Amino acid sequence: MDQPVLEMTNISKAFNGITVLDDVSFSVNKGEVHALMGGNGAGKSTLMKILTGVYSADKGEIRIEGKPVTIHSYEDARANNISMIFQEFSLIPTLTVAQNIFLTRETKTAMGLLDDRDNKIRTAKLLNDLGVDIKPDDVVQNLGVGYWQMTEIAKALSQEAKVLIMDEPTSSLTKTETEVLFSFIEKLKAKGYAIIYISHRMDEIFKICDRITILRDGRKITTEVIKETNLESVIQHIVGQSFNKAFEWVARDYAKEAAPVLELLGVSSGERVRDVSLSIRPGEIVGIAGLMGSGRTELLRTIFGIDPMDGGEIRLNGKRRTIRSATDAIDAGIALIPEDRRVQGLVLQHSVRDNMILPIIRKMKKGPWLDDRKANDVSKRMVERLKIKTDNIFKTSNLLSGGNQQKIVLAKWLANDPDVLLLDEPTIGVDIGAKTEIIDIVREMAESGKAVLVVSSELPELLALSDRVLIMHEGRLIKELERQDIHTEEELQYAIQGY
Amino acid sequence: MPSKGIEPAKPAPFAGLKGFEWRNYIVYIAFIGVLIYFSVTLYSDGFMTTGNLLNIVRQTATISLMGLAMTFVISTGEIDLSVGSIAALSSLTGALAVSHGFGVIGGLIAGLGTGVLVGLVNGMLVTKAAIPSFLVTLGTMGAVKGLAMWVTDTAPVPIVNDTFNFIFGSGDIGPIPVLLIWTLVFTVIAHVLLRKTSFGRQTLATGGNETAARFSGVKTMRIKLLVFLGTGLMAGLAGLLYAGRMNAGRFSFGEGDELSVIAAVILGGTSLFGGVGTIIGTVVGAIMIGTINNGLIIMGLDVSQQMMIKGLIIILAVMFGKKAIKK
Numbered sequence: 001m002d003q004p005v006l007e008m009t010n011i012s013k014a015f016n017g018i019t020v021l022d023d024v025s026f027s028v029n030k031g032e033v034h035a036l037m038g039g040n041g042a043g044k045s046t047l048m049k050i051l052t053g054v055y056s057a058d059k060g061e062i063r064i065e066g067k068p069v070t071i072h073s074y075e076d077a078r079a080n081n082i083s084m085i086f087q088e089f090s091l092i093p094t095l096t097v098a099q100n101i102f103l104t105r106e107t108k109t110a111m112g113l114l115d116d117r118d119n120k121i122r123t124a125k126l127l128n129d130l131g132v133d134i135k136p137d138d139v140v141q142n143l144g145v146g147y148w149q150m151t152e153i154a155k156a157l158s159q160e161a162k163v164l165i166m167d168e169p170t171s172s173l174t175k176t177e178t179e180v181l182f183s184f185i186e187k188l189k190a191k192g193y194a195i196i197y198i199s200h201r202m203d204e205i206f207k208i209c210d211r212i213t214i215l216r217d218g219r220k221i222t223t224e225v226i227k228e229t230n231l232e233s234v235i236q237h238i239v240g241q242s243f244n245k246a247f248e249w250v251a252r253d254y255a256k257e258a259a260p261v262l263e264l265l266g267v268s269s270g271e272r273v274r275d276v277s278l279s280i281r282p283g284e285i286v287g288i289a290g291l292m293g294s295g296r297t298e299l300l301r302t303i304f305g306i307d308p309m310d311g312g313e314i315r316l317n318g319k320r321r322t323i324r325s326a327t328d329a330i331d332a333g334i335a336l337i338p339e340d341r342r343v344q345g346l347v348l349q350h351s352v353r354d355n356m357i358l359p360i361i362r363k364m365k366k367g368p369w370l371d372d373r374k375a376n377d378v379s380k381r382m383v384e385r386l387k388i389k390t391d392n393i394f395k396t397s398n399l400l401s402g403g404n405q406q407k408i409v410l411a412k413w414l415a416n417d418p419d420v421l422l423l424d425e426p427t428i429g430v431d432i433g434a435k436t437e438i439i440d441i442v443r444e445m446a447e448s449g450k451a452v453l454v455v456s457s458e459l460p461e462l463l464a465l466s467d468r469v470l471i472m473h474e475g476r477l478i479k480e481l482e483r484q485d486i487h488t489e490e491e492l493q494y495a496i497q498g499y
Numbered sequence: 500m501p502s503k504g505i506e507p508a509k510p511a512p513f514a515g516l517k518g519f520e521w522r523n524y525i526v527y528i529a530f531i532g533v534l535i536y537f538s539v540t541l542y543s544d545g546f547m548t549t550g551n552l553l554n555i556v557r558q559t560a561t562i563s564l565m566g567l568a569m570t571f572v573i574s575t576g577e578i579d580l581s582v583g584s585i586a587a588l589s590s591l592t593g594a595l596a597v598s599h600g601f602g603v604i605g606g607l608i609a610g611l612g613t614g615v616l617v618g619l620v621n622g623m624l625v626t627k628a629a630i631p632s633f634l635v636t637l638g639t640m641g642a643v644k645g646l647a648m649w650v651t652d653t654a655p656v657p658i659v660n661d662t663f664n665f666i667f668g669s670g671d672i673g674p675i676p677v678l679l680i681w682t683l684v685f686t687v688i689a690h691v692l693l694r695k696t697s698f699g700r701q702t703l704a705t706g707g708n709e710t711a712a713r714f715s716g717v718k719t720m721r722i723k724l725l726v727f728l729g730t731g732l733m734a735g736l737a738g739l740l741y742a743g744r745m746n747a748g749r750f751s752f753g754e755g756d757e758l759s760v761i762a763a764v765i766l767g768g769t770s771l772f773g774g775v776g777t778i779i780g781t782v783v784g785a786i787m788i789g790t791i792n793n794g795l796i797i798m799g800l801d802v803s804q805q806m807m808i809k810g811l812i813i814i815l816a817v818m819f820g821k822k823a824i825k826k
């Protein structure tokens with residue numbers, strides 16, 4: 001085999017003394033699609049950030065076509081013919097395709113003016129070569145998401161990119177758009193471009209990739225030729241033996257015959273939630289597993305009244321409820337702990353107390369005034385109960401760690417005492433200690449009779465929490481597993497991949 | 500070779516419903532409507548006479564010229580509230596230079612220099628100190644106005660230089676007012692700058708998505724600094740034109756112009772959210788506002804009522820703009 005286009009050798013990187021990449025070597029050949037896989041925190045994104053100049057490696061070397069290069073910024077990466085295909089960040093929605101592709105690199109007329117005719121001709125040629133069916137004059141914001149990506153790729157190629165990095169490129173695409181992208185990737189391969197393909201979707205990886213490199217806990221586990229490996233071994237390598245004791249499942253007791261608190265009957269919303277039916281009994285924790293873009297978050301948003309419901313019905317304690325807004329949902333006794341706590345969960349510049357009492361502010365009044373003493377008491381009790389590490393309840397929530405911020409979000413809804421608790425990635429970006437504490441809090445809430453629905457990409461966490469796991473795939477629930485029937489993380493991985 | 504290409508997977512959402520982008524033309528339709536309305540109702544009051552129409556051009560020249568530069572500022576997603584105050588100060592510095600014997604060139608340099616200087620302060624505060632332009636220019640709007648009042652202790656500065664007064668305002672070449680020539684020349688320059696130069700393209704890119712523009716190699720901070728220099732410069736010129744038309748510099752010139760200028764730009768079709776800009780739209784917007792003002796005066800309405808109508812126009816224009824964004 002001829003020389004690799006890109007070689008990264010013995011790359012190591014540590015943040016604050018914690019090693020995130022340990023002696024990782026990785027290479028990509030001309031005309032190859034190379035999959036990079038690993039669980040959350042395995043080091044994939046750090047490795048790619050080193051390649052695109054966001055971080056620099058502590059140790060190790062990067063070579064392009066055999067020549068050592070130093071990359072300290074995204075500009076450096078591009079100068080070395082490496083391009084990251086961003087999901088949506090590098091295009092100007094209000095400009096046309098041609099204007100975007102050649103932005104800052106336009107052909108000029110003799111008078112120094114922009115020669116848009118020539119730019120259009122060059123764009124048309126480029127798009128034609130790539131076989132992409134969009135016009136140079138199309139305004140980007142009028143195009144579908146799939147075509148944004150192709151415009152980005154065309155832009156990268158017009159800058160002589162040789163190595164393309166694609167990070168979960170299909171997560172926001174429909175099935176047909178994905179197929180279009182794949183045939184496009186085949187063409188790029190045939191033209192000799194090297195592609196680093198990051199994804200959690202095994203079926204895609206087995207379909208279009210040539211080799212696969214698996215990282216776990218910052219180390220390279222293996223690089224294999226796709227044709228010579230199989231799903232089983234890949235999942236084995238990704239999961240490893242790193243099952244954390246702290247996440248062990250505890251069989252819980254709850255009235256399995258009790259009438260359900262929350263019932264969904266054929267609920268649909270747009271493309272991402274289709275005909276979903278489920279029911280949760282008091283005290284039960286139900287987990288939803290699925291790939292990125294399978295509709296997990298959208299399902300929670302639909303139940304909570306943020307995304308409009310196109311069909312079906314929601315019942316609470318046996319009664320049909322119309323939920324058209326978050327306010328309706330809160331009134332019906334539903335709480336949502338959103339995915340992005342910094343944006344959707346907290347008013348960061350407000351104090352711990354003010355955040356906690358926000359949903360129950362109506363109960364905190366004495367006449368027309370806010371009852372400060374009552375608010376302080378409630379907040380103090382919550383801080384103690386959830387072991388939130390803060391100097392006092394008046395500290396700005398911005399200054400707390402991620403785990404403690406998440407506990408404040410939980411406290412907000414605990415104080416409101418909902419019947420149904422929806423959690424979206426409850427421990428994302430939280431350290432391991434806080435993680436187990438949050439898991440305990442969720443269990444405790446279920447013990448008190450609430451119905452809990454959890455969405456999580458972290459399978460160990462999902463397995464630790466759930467009494468039942470529902471598998472979501474392309475907007476539908478395709479499988480239901482009782483927790484005691486799942487023996488290993490691999491089994492769940494299999495189910496998620498749709499096998 | 501016409502590649503067969505990939506079958507279009509699915510038309511982009513709403514691509515088929517786009518149809519006629521009436522919003523792009525609303526300013527022209529509205530302008531024609533206004534003209535027809537006034538020419539019918541105010542015919543006997545002499546609305547459609549050449550004299551009155553040229554008068555409208557004279558009265559709107561300053562708004563148009565400041566609107567041209569404002570189009571660039573708003574296209575980057577920023578705003579400049581200080582243009583009216585700059586015009587006031589520049590009319591005075593220009594007049595002072597002329598009355599102290601520095602001649603037409605001296606007046607020009609003083610007036611434009613004043614504008615550019617304030618523009619530089621605005622631009623530096625927005626880009627280097629990262630203060631939102633709304634606050635920066637709200638501040639300079641007040642400060643510069645105060646400076647204009649303080650410079651001569653609110654006294655007007657008469658200009659007796661006929662050449663100055665001819666070039667900057669009161670002159671006519673044949674039947675054509677000098678102010679119309681200023682407007683036309685700068686409209687062409689601004690149009691070419693926005694549509695045909697990399698500066699214009701990068702201005703729109705900065706407003707369309709600043710992060711993406713930066714990733715594409717656009718020096719967004721430099722672009723922002725330049726657009727504020729632009730409004731400073733054009734507001735300085737507007738100040739000189741006020742001085743030339745009125746044969747004096749005065750602190751009260753340009754008062755409330757920021758309202759008219761922003762209204763003209765938004766009405767013309769430039770997006771307040773950045774990324775979309777049109778020079779021709781701005782000029783038509785300015786002339787339309789001038790025409791409405793003129794018509795209302797002839798109808799016998801006073802300044803207070805004109806202001807109310809102008810405010811309403813801005814709100815309506817932004818409402819329409821917002822609808823287009825949502826889609």
